[in-house]
Amino acid sequence: MKLYRTSDGPVASEGGHFHSLAGEKWDGLLARDDIVTFLRSRIATGTLPKTTDPSHPLAPIESQEIWAAGVTYTRSKQARMEESKSAGGGDFYDRVYSAPRPELFYKGSAHRVAGPGQPIRIRKDSRWNVPEPELTLLISSTGRITGYTVGNDVSSRDIEGENPLYLPQAKVYDGSAALGPCLLLTDAPLPADTAIEIEIRRSGGQVFAGRTEISRIKRELASLAEYLYRESSFPFGCFLMTGTGIVPPDSFTLQPGDEVLITIAAIGTLANSVR
Numbered sequence: 001m002k003l004y005r006t007s008d009g010p011v012a013s014e015g016g017h018f019h020s021l022a023g024e025k026w027d028g029l030l031a032r033d034d035i036v037t038f039l040r041s042r043i044a045t046g047t048l049p050k051t052t053d054p055s056h057p058l059a060p061i062e063s064q065e066i067w068a069a070g071v072t073y074t075r076s077k078q079a080r081m082e083e084s085k086s087a088g089g090g091d092f093y094d095r096v097y098s099a100p101r102p103e104l105f106y107k108g109s110a111h112r113v114a115g116p117g118q119p120i121r122i123r124k125d126s127r128w129n130v131p132e133p134e135l136t137l138l139i140s141s142t143g144r145i146t147g148y149t150v151g152n153d154v155s156s157r158d159i160e161g162e163n164p165l166y167l168p169q170a171k172v173y174d175g176s177a178a179l180g181p182c183l184l185l186t187d188a189p190l191p192a193d194t195a196i197e198i199e200i201r202r203s204g205g206q207v208f209a210g211r212t213e214i215s216r217i218k219r220e221l222a223s224l225a226e227y228l229y230r231e232s233s234f235p236f237g238c239f240l241m242t243g244t245g246i247v248p249p250d251s252f253t254l255q256p257g258d259e260v261l262i263t264i265a266a267i268g269t270l271a272n273s274v275r
Contacts, residue, residue, distance in 0.1 A: 001036055002267075003029070003147070003183040004057045011054050012039050013182075019048040026062045030237040031141040036185045059115030059179050060149055063236040066113065066177055068134070068153050069224050070103035071096050072217050072243030079247040083161030092164055102219055104228055105167060107153065107177055107241060114152075114178040119275040121175030122254050126156035129254045132244035133198040133262040135190075135214055137221060138183055139238045143229035145221060147185040150262050150270040151241045152178040154254075175275075179239065181268045189221070190214060194264065198246055201259040208252055212245035 004011040009022035010029060021029075021042065029035055042048060070093075071077045077097045084093070096103045114120045122129040136151030154177065160170035192215035200208040221242060228240055254260075258274040 001039060001185045003039070003060070003185055004054045004181070005060045005062075006054045006057055011051055012043065012048075013053070014040070014043065018051045018053055019043055020051045021048065027064075027236040030064060030138065031235065033140045033142055033144045033146065035140070035146050036187055039185070057116055057181050059110070059113045059118070060183050061110045061113055061179055061239065063110070064238055065109055065234065066107040066136075066151075066179070066239045066241065067228055068105055068107045068171070068241035069219070069243050070105065072102070072219055072224075073212070073245035074216070074218070075212075075245050075247055076243055079157075082250070083157050084164055086161075097218065102224055102227055104224070105171065108172055112172070112174050112177060114175055114272050116180040116270055116272075118178070118272060119175065120152060120154050120178050120260065120272045121173070121275055122154070122256070123156050123159070123173055126159050126170075127253065128158035129154065129156050130248050130252065131198065131200070131254065131260045131262070133196050133210075133246055134241040134244050135194070135196060135217075135264060136179060137225060137240040137242060138185075139225050139229070139234070139240060141235050141237050143225055145225055146187075147183045148190060148264075148267060149179055149183050149239070150181070150264050150267050151239070152260060152262055152270060152272065153241050153244065154178070178270055178272045180270045184267045190266065194266065196246065197263045199261045200248075200254075201261070202255065202257065207258075208248045210246035210248070214242075216245050217242055
């Protein structure tokens with residue numbers, strides 16, 4: 001089942017049919033442990049108005065926070081170690097990759113998040129900026145993983161590399177995250193061979209493309225969620241980006257006008273321009 005946030009309210013999709021949930025509150029839905037069962041029961045009543053495939057879905061977030069897990073792929077560990085080596089922080093990332101406790105950091109709230117078709121931003125005081133395509137978990141208010149979406153953790157690699165303590169400035173600013181195009185709601189884990197793909201276009205041509213699979217994530221997704229919820233409450237649920245396994249070469253940086261397309265086939269493609 002898929003769930004879209006639209007200007008007219010939530011829209012649920014299953015079996016090729018779209019159902020308006022205009023009477024339901026987005027925050028209330030995402031907080032639920034039983035969101036799939038609840039929506040199926042609503043659809044089964046036959047009283048929900050039929051609608052069409054949303055052509056302009058919004059970012060699937062209202063009062064939720066976005067958090068992110070770092071250094072969960074070998075490729076990410078290697079990139080972080082290389083970018084911060086001259087600052088003396090290279091081995092920090094090697095340690096956290098192997099440590100029982102994951103790296104978790106706050107990424108943003110709704111007003112900093114771009115939805116499908118909306119622009120993401122690169123910092124004006126940074127010279128080395130990259131997208132980070134990530135499987136993103138939807139977690140209920142009690143800490144249960146209830147769905148997935150596509151996430152883009154836009155990052156300023158030069159700022160983070162200058163000093164690991166600058167991580168918040170490299171990661172958290174207006175337009176530094178994107179989510180969408182919908183939520184894939186399921187009680188089952190995604191198949192291990194689920195692919196994450198990215199394409200970056202510039203002036204009509206492809207300048208970078210990459211692919212990975214979620215089987216390469218070192219940590220269990222349920223463990224990441226458990227650590228996040230240990231001493232923090234999320235009354236409306238939460239989104240957790242699970243790290244990136246695709247890093248462009250060091251010579252690459254995003255430029256205004258670029259288009260970033262991130263695809264997880266079961267969910268869809270999240271497309272954003274850069275400004």
